[in-house]
Amino acid sequence: MNAARDRILASVRDGLLRAVLPDATDDRAGRWAPPDPALPRDTLIEHFGRALASLAGHLHRAASASAAADIIAGVAASQGATSYLSWDDEHLGCPGLLSVLESRGLPRVTYDVPGDPVERARGTHELGGVGLGLTGAHAALADCGAIVLVSGPGRGRLASLLPPVHVAIVSERRMWPSLTALVRAEADLLDAGSNVVLVAGPSRTADIEMTLTHGVHGPKHVHVILMP
Amino acid sequence: MNDASLAFHRRIDEALADGALRRALALTTGRLAGGRATAMAALPDAEALRTEARRIRAHTIAHLDRYLDQFTRAAQARGCQVHWAETASDATRIVTGIARENAIALAVKSKSMVTEEIELNAALEQAGVRVVETDLGEFVVQLAADRPSHIIAPIVHLSRGDVARLFQDKLGAREDEVADIPAMTAFARRILRSQFIDAGMGISGVNLAVADTGSLCIVTNEGNGRLTTSLPRLHVAILGLERIVPTAADLAVVLTLLARSATGQAVPVYTNVVTGPRRRGAGPGASPGGEPDGPDELHIVIVDNGRSRLLGGELAEILYCVRCGACLNVCPVYRHIGGHAYGSVYPGPVGSVVTPGLMGLDDWSELAQASSLCGACRDVCPVRIDLPHLLLKLREQAARRELAPLWLRLAMPFFAAIATRPALYQFLGSVAARIARTASDEGWIRRLPGPFAAWSASRDFPAPAPRSFVQQHRANKAGTGAPPS
Numbered sequence: 001m002n003a004a005r006d007r008i009l010a011s012v013r014d015g016l017l018r019a020v021l022p023d024a025t026d027d028r029a030g031r032w033a034p035p036d037p038a039l040p041r042d043t044l045i046e047h048f049g050r051a052l053a054s055l056a057g058h059l060h061r062a063a064s065a066s067a068a069a070d071i072i073a074g075v076a077a078s079q080g081a082t083s084y085l086s087w088d089d090e091h092l093g094c095p096g097l098l099s100v101l102e103s104r105g106l107p108r109v110t111y112d113v114p115g116d117p118v119e120r121a122r123g124t125h126e127l128g129g130v131g132l133g134l135t136g137a138h139a140a141l142a143d144c145g146a147i148v149l150v151s152g153p154g155r156g157r158l159a160s161l162l163p164p165v166h167v168a169i170v171s172e173r174r175m176w177p178s179l180t181a182l183v184r185a186e187a188d189l190l191d192a193g194s195n196v197v198l199v200a201g202p203s204r205t206a207d208i209e210m211t212l213t214h215g216v217h218g219p220k221h222v223h224v225i226l227m228p
Numbered sequence: 229m230n231d232a233s234l235a236f237h238r239r240i241d242e243a244l245a246d247g248a249l250r251r252a253l254a255l256t257t258g259r260l261a262g263g264r265a266t267a268m269a270a271l272p273d274a275e276a277l278r279t280e281a282r283r284i285r286a287h288t289i290a291h292l293d294r295y296l297d298q299f300t301r302a303a304q305a306r307g308c309q310v311h312w313a314e315t316a317s318d319a320t321r322i323v324t325g326i327a328r329e330n331a332i333a334l335a336v337k338s339k340s341m342v343t344e345e346i347e348l349n350a351a352l353e354q355a356g357v358r359v360v361e362t363d364l365g366e367f368v369v370q371l372a373a374d375r376p377s378h379i380i381a382p383i384v385h386l387s388r389g390d391v392a393r394l395f396q397d398k399l400g401a402r403e404d405e406v407a408d409i410p411a412m413t414a415f416a417r418r419i420l421r422s423q424f425i426d427a428g429m430g431i432s433g434v435n436l437a438v439a440d441t442g443s444l445c446i447v448t449n450e451g452n453g454r455l456t457t458s459l460p461r462l463h464v465a466i467l468g469l470e471r472i473v474p475t476a477a478d479l480a481v482v483l484t485l486l487a488r489s490a491t492g493q494a495v496p497v498y499t500n501v502v503t504g505p506r507r508r509g510a511g512p513g514a515s516p517g518g519e520p521d522g523p524d525e526l527h528i529v530i531v532d533n534g535r536s537r538l539l540g541g542e543l544a545e546i547l548y549c550v551r552c553g554a555c556l557n558v559c560p561v562y563r564h565i566g567g568h569a570y571g572s573v574y575p576g577p578v579g580s581v582v583t584p585g586l587m588g589l590d591d592w593s594e595l596a597q598a599s600s601l602c603g604a605c606r607d608v609c610p611v612r613i614d615l616p617h618l619l620l621k622l623r624e625q626a627a628r629r630e631l632a633p634l635w636l637r638l639a640m641p642f643f644a645a646i647a648t649r650p651a652l653y654q655f656l657g658s659v660a661a662r663i664a665r666t667a668s669d670e671g672w673i674r675r676l677p678g679p680f681a682a683w684s685a686s687r688d689f690p691a692p693a694p695r696s697f698v699q700q701h702r703a704n705k706a707g708t709g710a711p712p713s
Contacts, residue, residue, distance in 0.1 A: 004311075004312040004313065004314055004318065005300075005312040005530075007314060008312050008314055008469065008530070008532045008536060009293050009296065009297070011532065011536035011537065012292050012293045012296065012469070012536045012539060013293050014536075014540060015536045015537065015538075015539030015540030015541075015544070016290065016292065016293065016539065016540070017540070018540040018541060019289070019290070019539050019540055019541070019544040020541065020542045020543075020544050020545065021286055021289055021290050021544050021545065022286065022545055022614070023282055023283060023286045024286035024287055024289065024290035025283065025286070025287050025290075026287075026290070026291075028287060028474070031280070031283075032276055032279070032280045032283075033280070033477070033481070034272070034273050034276070034277060034481075034484075035273070037272075051494065055497075111520060111521075112520045112521075113520060113521040113522075115461065115524050117428050117461050120461055121425050121426050124425045124459060125422075125425055128421070128425075141495075143494065144494035144495040145494070146495050146499070151506075151519055151522065152507075152519060153517065153518050153519060153520070154520075155519075156519065156520040156521045157454070157458045157521050157522055158458070158520075158521050161451065161454055161455060161458060178480075178484070179480045179483060179484065179495075180477070180480040180481060180484060182480075183476045183477050183479075183480040184477060184480075187475070187476060187477065188441075188476075189476060190438060190441045190443045190476045190479075190501050190503055191306075191441045191443070191503055193503075193507070193519065194306075194502065194503055194504050194505060194506050194507050194519055194522050195457075195458070195500070195501070195502055195503075195522060196501040196503070197454065197498060197499065197500045197501065198495060198498070198499035199497070199498060200493075200494070200495045200496070200497050200498075200499075201497055202497070203449070203450055203451040203497055203498075204449050204450070204497055205364045205365075205413060205449060205450050206381075206449075206491075207363070207364040207365035207368070207381065207382065207383055208364070208365075208368075208383065208386075208388050208391055208409050208412065208413070209252075209255075209387060209388050209409065210255060210256055210259055210381070211388075211409045213409055213410050213413045215413070215414075215417070216364055216413050216416070216417055216450040216451065216452075217362070217417060217420065217421075217424075217450045217451035217452045217454075217455055218450065218451025218454065218455075218497070218498065219451075
């Protein structure tokens with residue numbers, strides 16, 4: 001295996017001696033990055049809302065845990081969800097939200113996917129009936145309507161992936177103009193968890209006759225709750 | 229013409245005769261190209277971003293050995309197992325080996341061009357592993373035992389009726405489950421969801437890898453990329469060795485252009501970045517209390533398969549490509565013949581360079597002729613690859629290696645001998661013009677003899693003017709010519 005690596009790298013180095021590579025530079029000096037548009041937060045929020053709506057996602061605003069719980073309970077009722085997967089309370093950016101939801105009779109389903117292959121499949125099949133997933137986004141991107149989710153302990157991937165409805169909570173203070181701006185400010189973002197994902201609205205496909213259809217593999221409904 | 233060239237021409241004729249295919253191609257490529265134009269126009273600094281994206285890709289390729297090494301170390305430090313494959317068969321042997329060691333019976337796969345290139349599915353099936361394609365289009369392609377015909381719209385050549393029949397014949401779908409496209413999509417979701425959960429292995433390609441963190445970026449709209457890399461215990465990622473960028477900031481720049489160029493979206497629905505297997509307490513997979521889900525093992529197979537050889541030459545610029553497919557949608561040739569006619573996994577202008585670049589010119593030299601060199605591909609390329617220039621280089625290589633047709637190889641030195649002797653050129657030119665005028669039909673030459681017959685079959689050529697340019701120029705200088713019209 002190391003022999004293959006050495007041969008490939010030797011072949012690459014050999015190729016580089018003769019490669020015709022227009023516009024290749026040795027150093028990375030003079031790098032250009034798109035300027036930050038320095039827009040006020042309200043404008044960013046407006047852009048985010050417009051972008052999300054164009055992707056068939058929904059934006060809500062809530063100032064308290066009970067207001068957020070109202071929205072979530074409403075979405076759950078309208079989509080027939082009777083239980084939900086969720087990130088742990090301290091990762092939702094809305095303290096006390098899970099206990100408010102519990103007091104309204106919406107039970108949280110917890111899981112820890114086992115390593116054993118058979119157990120793993122059985123455990124995941126059991127999550128199949130859960131109707132809603134709740135996450136706390138690390139950031140929101142105004143130019144494209146995407147939210148950024150970072151995996152970690154108490155922050156599983158499946159909550160935003162398996163149920164047909166995904167509700168994400170994000171703070172207004174985490175609104176960024178674009179991905180380039182966010183990554184510039186947080187250079188080590190990609191290494192924050194084993195999975196960092198941008199989610200821009202509901203899952204979709206246009207493979208059959210270019211006809212847009214939502215909810216092919218991921219959630220069909222995406223709601224973002226913006227909190228102070 | 230050799231066999232490969234004859235087969236290529238036969239496929240072109242078949243494609244041109246397929247009216248349904250041509251309507252579907254016009255619709256799809258038109259919509260994708262229009263979407264791209266709108267999305268790029270809406271982007272402030274679009275041209276500066278393209279310049280920067282090109283610079284990032286050029287720089288990375290120029291230091292590819294260093295970035296591959298850095299990527300490998302970073303990925304290993306985060307618990308990935310990195311494998312190196314010199315050839316397609318090395319790559320498939322590595323993947324089937326991983327499957328065998330882990331007693332895998334079922335694998336799910338997220339759409340990937342490089343796995344098509346190395347024909348991974350066939351190798352896995354042969355090793356007793358059932359592979360299920362999970363991108364809706366690729367799933368249909370697999371059911372039909374067909375091949376994808378567009379990099380990002382694999383079933384542009386099939387209608388909803390075709391898909392409905394496949395679902396009924398192969399999967400026993402009921403009438404109401406294929407009543408319309410949303411019903412068919414819901415049906416596929418249901419079938420594939422349980423495959424995702426039961427699969428022991430998830431196989432993905434990689435859109436771009438990030439050297440400094442060992443991260444893999446995999447974009448999808450459907451979410452199958454996330455399920456493939458999250459549900460099965462093993463994730464095996466197949467990485468073409470050139471698909472690297474140095475940092476997250478570089479990734480962000482290229483991502484800003486990737487989906488806009490591909491489909492006209494600002495971002496794909498899911499931009500999924502994976503950095504190592506799931507992180508469990510003390511060590512990878514060691515104890516609960518860490519991340520509650522994600523794969524316990526992540527294998528990365530770095531595939532060369534001709535890329536390092538391609539690097540050492542005048543086609544190396546094609547390695548900047550990020551596989552958005554924008555060049556297909558604007559190509560007048562692709563738009564008429566579609567992907568299958570190219571006979572290769574990689575169609576369109578990019579494929580006409582990549583395929584001979586990776587597989588050699590012997591069987592693929594004809595692809596470089598399937599271009600009008602109009603430059604539309606270069607105009608839309610997010611990293612500004614000079615595709616017409618590379619196609620010309622390929623034609624040049626083919627000519628040098630005597631892969632061009634015999635008559636052309638004989639005719640060009642003959643033409644050169646005439647063209648470098650002005651008196652002879654003018655004399656023969658006037659003779660040819662007189663013959664051509666006599667043979668013309670109302671001022672048009674509709675048919676040419678011999679080797680020019682094929683060229684003139686679909687083109688009319690205006691008959692030569694009564695006086696040649698040189699004659700007219702002389703007359704003008706002498707003050708006796710008619711004023712130029």
